[in-house]
Amino acid sequence: MVKTTQQWHLASKPTDLPELSGPNQTFKLVTTDLPALEANQVLVKTLYLSNDPAQRGWISPDADPERLYVPPVKVGTLMHARGLAEVVDSKSERFKKGDTVLGSVGWSEYAVLNAKDVQPAPDLPGGLSKTHYLGALGLTGITAYYGIKVVAETQASDTVVVSGAAGATGMMVVQIAKKMLGCKRVIGIAGTDAKCKWVESLGADDDLVKATEGFVNVYFDNVGGEILDLMFTRMARYSRIAACGAISAYNANSDRRAGLKNWFEIISMRIQVRGFIVLDYLSKMSEVLDEFRAALQEGKLKIDEQSEHVVKASFEEIPKTWLMLFDGSNTGKLVTSL
């Protein structure tokens, strides 16, 4: 019977890029007792961890709990993370030993979770890895769908630009816009030539300046900062910006942030900006996943091993692997395989 577990706890809140060692080390590895399993709970072993830019926000020193969409991580407690896990013991009728499940396991080898907070992860068709439940067929895929279809109200006639287009959300936005919504022009912005090539293979057109000559109707923003500021000047009259993320700013305290200077374009071009968080759209999740499944069968959505970037890591390497999100080295959904 498992009684203890290794965990990564938050050691100190980083103002800039999280540090893996030294006096300001962001996380620390601890071994801690597991609580006793109670009725309607399951004990799970973490198999895969989802790596998400949003996690950076949960450990910021200036995070005001009143203004966060999930509670921040407290110093000295377990780092939050979503993961795919195997049930090793169960006091719930819904799950049995050996089941694969999805839940907020945190950076923990083992976790005791309430069964009501855990979702089943049944086999996927076509031999797809269940890790896609952490990405394309999970919250990131839903984020892409919600942002491009509902928030930006994208129509087939719209010219669409997506930043972070080779990332977990961006790659889905490109495909949903191009193949599911039928947009004629979908332009992806990505950090390297190799990424751009891949994004093009998903359906995006190349060359930002040329492609935006007639200006842009919808911009799906994953990055914020300088690219967003540039995009303000490329938006068409009455265009829409779906503000999804600002990864360029997550590791810079406000003194070091670039700052947006082209705000006036919002006024003169009558641009509409809408910030959104997928948590507001979870009630539609199963509906959207049905739509994704149909699109997969019709060839309007491609999800394969290239849609995720699975990094085999030891438990000690969890923070280091997560930091790959911020150095541009991952393509598709970054997943840690333990």
Next chain:
Amino acid sequence: MVKTTQQWHLASKPTDLPELSGPNQTFKLVTTDLPALEANQVLVKTLYLSNDPAQRGWISPDADPERLYVPPVKVGTLMHARGLAEVVDSKSERFKKGDTVLGSVGWSEYAVLNAKDVQPAPDLPGGLSKTHYLGALGLTGITAYYGIKVVAETQASDTVVVSGAAGATGMMVVQIAKKMLGCKRVIGIAGTDAKCKWVESLGADDDLVKATEGFVNVYFDNVGGEILDLMFTRMARYSRIAACGAISAYNANSDRRAGLKNWFEIISMRIQVRGFIVLDYLSKMSEVLDEFRAALQEGKLKIDEQSEHVVKASFEEIPKTWLMLFDGSNTGKLVTSL
């Protein structure tokens, strides 16, 4: 018969604050021939000039004609401005000598205008000066109404913040929100204590931090820059920003602009931002003016000599008077009386 007129022409496009003299003088005074009056035209003498922050945008060097909502002013041509004028000669059936009219007279003593581009300016009830047609009962009043009611969809239950609250647009936003829409909390931001006192007399509550303790549902932004950046952090979940102006940035080229750093609040609080220009709403102008007249009678709107700041100026002093817009010295609509 008037054959020539004095005019202020654009001499060079300013990158920063327009200059009244020196090698980079922004405007120059010229005497020029008037065109002969043709059928369906009127010759008018300018009585009052409207001073508008938007005029600054029309003379910026980086103004891309494709992205401006009115054509930019070309170097060596008449500075654009709206004004109240007297018809001195007419070849139009619609206007006769002695009529007071509204039109795009520019910074010109006399102007020949097409009658179709000129609006009549009949007497106002209650002995109100016709100069209010340039402000509260003109485009600035309509701007306020369009932004707070239509763009921001303000409801009585909303807490509203207005920046530039002692300015031509802001003073109307405060009154429309508080008295016409019945908002319980309307907070005005203005540049001096005296202005704040006056804004309070229009119905706004005081003390920004205390008043925004429960956060803000609607922010009507006239100023941009640092105040906008601060307001991002004071917005409630699912709140709206009506982006009307950015006077703090108009005289700073992009290198010197402060830059917005709190963009992420738009995402985490799901804020909606909508830029708008009153020109999109002109079809509703007479309807809104009817509503204003009714509100005046019911005491839900106060328009008096304090609603405008009329500066008696010689023709030579037109640019200097206009520049008062940018040093914070005017309260209410800034009007130049020639």
